[in-house]
Amino acid sequence: MMNCLGCYTESKEAYCLSCRKILFDKAKVSSLLAFDAPNINNRDLFQEHSKRMSISGVQLKYSLHREKTSLILCEKDGHYLLKPVPPIRTLLYVNDVPENEHLTMQMASQVFQINTAANALIYFRDKEPAYITRRFDVRNDGRKYQQEDFAQLTRRSKPTHGAAFKYNGTYEEIGLLIKQYVGAARAVLENFFKLIVFNYVISNGDAHLKNFSLIRRENGEYTLTPAYDLMSTVIHTPNESDTALGLYEGDMDAPFYATYGCYGRSSFMELANRFGIVEARALRIIDQFPAKEESMKTLINASFLSEEVKKLYINNVKEKLKRIIAA
Ligand SMILES: [Zn+2]
Structure with a gap:
C-alpha cells in the first residue's frame, strides 16, 4: 500500500479510483510522465509546446492532453496544466513548490470543502516532481x-496600472463584482469569503486579481471558478506581505491593524460585513479554521513535503490562527 498522489488516502495504485475518476475519467494514467523535467538538453521540446502558455510570476506552466493512459505535451487547449519545480534558485525550498501547491489545494477541498480544480502530484521520467x-x-x-x-x-492591465497591476485593488472590490455578476451571489460570496480567510491562514501571499475568475457555464450564468493556484507562498518567499491585495479600502486604519500591524478577527469580520454576510454566518466561517487545526496538521504530515517544510507549514498556520482568534 502507498498513499494516493492525489488525495493521500491509502491506495494500491499511485492514484486511487476516486482521484482517477476526477482527474483522468478513470483511465489508468501512470504517475511517471514519459519525458524528463525541463533541462538544458530538452528545452526545445518544452519551448516548442509552450509558445502560447503564459508565465504567471516565476512558475512555468505546460499544457498537456491525454491520449488513453498517456499524458502528452501540447501547444494549447490541453486538458491539464503541469507545473514543474520553478527554475528560480532564489526561492527557498524550491523542490517543495509542486507539493506545496498540491497539499494546499487538497487541504482547501478536504478540510474546508472549498471547491477546487482537480489536482495531484506527478513525476517526470527523471523523478522530478x-x-x-x-x-x-x-x-x-x-x-x-x-x-x-x-x-x-x-x-487593470500593465498599460493602465503598471507592472504590478494584479496586486492593485482589494478583496472587497472582487466581492462587489461577484454581487453584480453572479446569480446566487449570497452563497458564492460566502465561499469567496471562506477562501480569503483560508489564504490568510495558510499564508498565501499571492492571491492576486488574476487568481480569481468568473466563468460562464452552458446556462449562460456567471459563477466563481473553482479555486486554483493555492499555495503557502511564505515558505518560498518569506519577505512578501501577508495578502496580495488589501481586504478593503482603509483596512490598515482599523484599530486591530493599527495596534498589531496585521489583520485579525475584526478585520475579516468587517470584510464579511461589507459583503453583506450576516454576523453569525461570518463567525461560523472564521471559527472553522481554529476548530480544524488538527485536521490540517494531519494532512500536512501525510503530505509529500520535506520534514522541514512540514514543520514550517504547521508553525505558520499556528501563528495565523492566533491572529484570527484574537479580536
Ligand atoms: Zn486519491
Missing part, C-alpha cells in the same frame, strides 16, 4: 467556457 491540475475551462470536446479573471473584470 510536478503539480498537475485539470483545467475546468476546457470541455471534453475541446471547446472552452468563457472565463474572465478579476484583473480583466476591474480593467
Whole structure:
C-alpha cells in the first residue's frame, strides 16, 4: 500500500479510483510522465509546446492532453496544466513548490470543502516532481467556457496600472463584482469569503486579481471558478506581505491593524460585513479554521513535503490562527 498522489488516502495504485475518476475519467494514467523535467538538453521540446502558455510570476506552466493512459505535451487547449519545480534558485525550498501547491489545494477541498480544480502530484521520467491540475475551462470536446479573471473584470492591465497591476485593488472590490455578476451571489460570496480567510491562514501571499475568475457555464450564468493556484507562498518567499491585495479600502486604519500591524478577527469580520454576510454566518466561517487545526496538521504530515517544510507549514498556520482568534 502507498498513499494516493492525489488525495493521500491509502491506495494500491499511485492514484486511487476516486482521484482517477476526477482527474483522468478513470483511465489508468501512470504517475511517471514519459519525458524528463525541463533541462538544458530538452528545452526545445518544452519551448516548442509552450509558445502560447503564459508565465504567471516565476512558475512555468505546460499544457498537456491525454491520449488513453498517456499524458502528452501540447501547444494549447490541453486538458491539464503541469507545473514543474520553478527554475528560480532564489526561492527557498524550491523542490517543495509542486507539493506545496498540491497539499494546499487538497487541504482547501478536504478540510474546508472549498471547491477546487482537480489536482495531484506527478513525476517526470527523471523523478522530478510536478503539480498537475485539470483545467475546468476546457470541455471534453475541446471547446472552452468563457472565463474572465478579476484583473480583466476591474480593467487593470500593465498599460493602465503598471507592472504590478494584479496586486492593485482589494478583496472587497472582487466581492462587489461577484454581487453584480453572479446569480446566487449570497452563497458564492460566502465561499469567496471562506477562501480569503483560508489564504490568510495558510499564508498565501499571492492571491492576486488574476487568481480569481468568473466563468460562464452552458446556462449562460456567471459563477466563481473553482479555486486554483493555492499555495503557502511564505515558505518560498518569506519577505512578501501577508495578502496580495488589501481586504478593503482603509483596512490598515482599523484599530486591530493599527495596534498589531496585521489583520485579525475584526478585520475579516468587517470584510464579511461589507459583503453583506450576516454576523453569525461570518463567525461560523472564521471559527472553522481554529476548530480544524488538527485536521490540517494531519494532512500536512501525510503530505509529500520535506520534514522541514512540514514543520514550517504547521508553525505558520499556528501563528495565523492566533491572529484570527484574537479580536
Ligand atoms: Zn486519491
